[in-house]
Amino acid sequence: MLKDITIGQYFPGDSVVHKLDARFKLLITAIFIVMLFSADTFPGLGIALVFFVISFIASRLSPKLMIKSMKPIIPVIIITSILNIFFIEGVPLISIYKFRLTDNGLRTSGFMIVRLIALICGSSLLTYTTSPIVLTDAIEQILRPLTKIKFPAHELAMMMTIALRFIPTLLEETDKIMSAQKARGAELDSGPFLQRAKALIPILIPLFVSSFRRAEELALAMECRCYNGGEGRTKLKTLVSGGKDYLALSISILFLCAVMVIDMGRLGVA
Amino acid sequence: MIRTEKLTYTYSQGTPFEKTAVDNVDLHIEEGAFVGIIGHTGSGKSTLIQHLNGLIKPTSGKVYIDGEDIHGKNVKLRDIRFKVGLVFQYPEYQIFEETVSKDIAFGPKNMGLSEEEINTRVREAAAMVGVGEELLDRSPFELSGGQKRRVAIAGVMAMRPKVLILDEPTAGLDPKGREVILDQIKEYHQRSHTTVLLVSHSMEDVARFAEKILVMNKGKVFCYDTPPNVFTRADEIASIGLSVPQVTKVFGLLRSKGIDIRQDVYTVDFAMKTIKEYLEQKGR
Ligand SMILES: Nc1ncnc2c1ncn2[C@@H]1O[C@H](COP(=O)(O)OP(=O)(O)O)[C@@H](O)[C@H]1O
Ligand SMILES: [Mg+2]
Numbered sequence: 285m286l287k288d289i290t291i292g293q294y295f296p297g298d299s300v301v302h303k304l305d306a307r308f309k310l311l312i313t314a315i316f317i318v319m320l321f322s323a324d325t326f327p328g329l330g331i332a333l334v335f336f337v338i339s340f341i342a343s344r345l346s347p348k349l350m351i352k353s354m355k356p357i358i359p360v361i362i363i364t365s366i367l368n369i370f371f372i373e374g375v376p377l378i379s380i381y382k383f384r385l386t387d388n389g390l391r392t393s394g395f396m397i398v399r400l401i402a403l404i405c406g407s408s409l410l411t412y413t414t415s416p417i418v419l420t421d422a423i424e425q426i427l428r429p430l431t432k433i434k435f436p437a438h439e440l441a442m443m444m445t446i447a448l449r450f451i452p453t454l455l456e457e458t459d460k461i462m463s464a465q466k467a468r469g470a471e472l473d474s475g476p477f478l479q480r481a482k483a484l485i486p487i488l489i490p491l492f493v494s495s496f497r498r499a500e501e502l503a504l505a506m507e508c509r510c511y512n513g514g515e516g517r518t519k520l521k522t523l524v525s526g527g528k529d530y531l532a533l534s535i536s537i538l539f540l541c542a543v544m545v546i547d548m549g550r551l552g553v554a
Numbered sequence: 555m556i557r558t559e560k561l562t563y564t565y566s567q568g569t570p571f572e573k574t575a576v577d578n579v580d581l582h583i584e585e586g587a588f589v590g591i592i593g594h595t596g597s598g599k600s601t602l603i604q605h606l607n608g609l610i611k612p613t614s615g616k617v618y619i620d621g622e623d624i625h626g627k628n629v630k631l632r633d634i635r636f637k638v639g640l641v642f643q644y645p646e647y648q649i650f651e652e653t654v655s656k657d658i659a660f661g662p663k664n665m666g667l668s669e670e671e672i673n674t675r676v677r678e679a680a681a682m683v684g685v686g687e688e689l690l691d692r693s694p695f696e697l698s699g700g701q702k703r704r705v706a707i708a709g710v711m712a713m714r715p716k717v718l719i720l721d722e723p724t725a726g727l728d729p730k731g732r733e734v735i736l737d738q739i740k741e742y743h744q745r746s747h748t749t750v751l752l753v754s755h756s757m758e759d760v761a762r763f764a765e766k767i768l769v770m771n772k773g774k775v776f777c778y779d780t781p782p783n784v785f786t787r788a789d790e791i792a793s794i795g796l797s798v799p800q801v802t803k804v805f806g807l808l809r810s811k812g813i814d815i816r817q818d819v820y821t822v823d824f825a826m827k828t829i830k831e832y833l834e835q836k837g838r
Binding site for chain 2: 295349457460461463464465467469471485489493
């Protein structure tokens with residue numbers, strides 16, 4: 285169950301997308317998100333989707349994986365789209381009691397569903413094809429100019445690295461503790477709310493205890509290796525960019541332009 | 555008592571991380587037996603035992619406890635878990651209560667027993683693992699690692715399961731602590747006449763007590779037999795990366811030096827007896 289959470293998980297591979305420089309991948313993902321939000325018409329959104337599909341095929345990941353990553357956000361999508369369908373003013377198509385299904389509502393929520401799904405898929409593609417360590421490295425480098433105004437870029441990246449590193453460990457640990465308490469007859473998924481909340485105590489306390497223990501051990505281990513912040517720290521693996529990275533970036537900018545032109549065109553006519 | 559039929563379990567099925575941890579395991583464990591389960595790290599021991607109390611649902615195959623399919627329609631998994639007590643590896647990490655006695659009482663409380671009965675069982679289980687009365691009202695977080703481990707084991711023993719399974723109960727303990735826990739488990743077995751499954755990756759631990767040994771290799775059952783029969787296959791066992799007890803090794807070397815001595819020796823006591831017999835025979 286907990287193991288099935290795939291958000292933020294990395295699936296190693298050797299496709300073009302895997303091999304792109306992480307800094308460029310981050311930029312390209314940002315451009316994709318801009319595409320999604322600047323698209324105001326279905327053709328514009330279509331172009332953004334074409335861009336995603338091309339990148340997805342190039343990554344050679346299995347479509348099953350993408351569908352799995354959607355699972356946790358299905359409820360959010362359903363709720364927001366229902367709200368949108370019924371509460372946006374427009375020409376009513378069907379009306380039930382006080383609720384009216386309007387053409388505008390249908391269009392807006394349809395648009396929003398596609399946008400949300402594309403957003404999740406796009407960012408999943410980034411995390412599926414980039415190792416978290418490399419990704420935070422890229423974030424640190426992109427944010428580095430901000431250190432001039434005392435922005436803690438290195439500390440932020442280190443915190444993210446550590447947090448990312450421990451997500452799977454903590455999930456695994458939670459799973460283990462849950463199993464161990466279930467073996468002692470703990471009932472975790474039945475009973476009234478208060479009882480279920482109480483049933484969390486045997487899980488949360490050991491989890492906190494072990495998190496603190498891990499944090500202490502890690503801090504000690506880092507100090508033993510003379511860690512003292514980002515100053516003068518070199519990297520084992522430096523990020524290198526090449527022709528293919530600039531090519532990929534150019535292509536995504538091209539797509540962004542296409543989206544803008546189409547939507548601006550519509551605006552111009554209107 | 556415990557029976558598995560073509561038991562197979564695959565982790566992360568359908569992802570690139572797919573891994574078959576238990577592969578087509580047919581097993582039959584008799585009531586009251588003391589079984590040692592050994593195998594290399596990653597051979598699927600922990601995965602296998604979590605099937606026996608229904609924590610993991612098999613990818614395919616069946617598990618029967620007392621002839622009852624535990625994933626059958628009318629079976630409550632919770633009842634199975636009281637019947638088959640499982641002590642996880644590093645069980646001290648599951649401790650959460652304010653006092654030692656409360657933590658040991660967690661299992662019995664979940665069984666819905668009376669206050670009085672719970673008290674009796676907590677005391678009995680604590681005594682079984684050598685946790686003194688004076689510790690019962692202390693916070694479990696103040697105890698030493700070995701003491702915590704024993705409190706956690708008592709927490710499962712207090713449910714008085716018909717089968718007690720322990721996953722590497724001696725992992726990470728000093729030699730003295732290992733000895734103590736193993737002796738207590740042995741005594742528990744003798745006193746309660748319950749079935750005990752002891753998982754370990756050390757032959758030495760298992761060889762001393764187990765009536766039968768289950769050797770796992772890469773998710774499959776390599777062999778399931780009495781210790782003498784298992785250790786006569788010392789060479790094969792070495793070839794799957796497990797070491798036989800040191801005395802067995804010594805006897806293997808003696809044989810390879812041309813001394814005609816029996817091979818199925820796996821405890822020091824028995825080794826002494828064998829050597830004595832051999833010398834007497836030779837002296838004659
Ligand atoms: N939660 C898990 N998710 C994925 N793979 C696992 C998990 N637990 C164990 N495995 C894999 O299953 C195999 C058997 O593991 P395990 O049953 O823990 O072996 P053992 O207890 O004999 O060391 C190992 O290869 C391990 O990597
Ligand atoms: Mg194990």
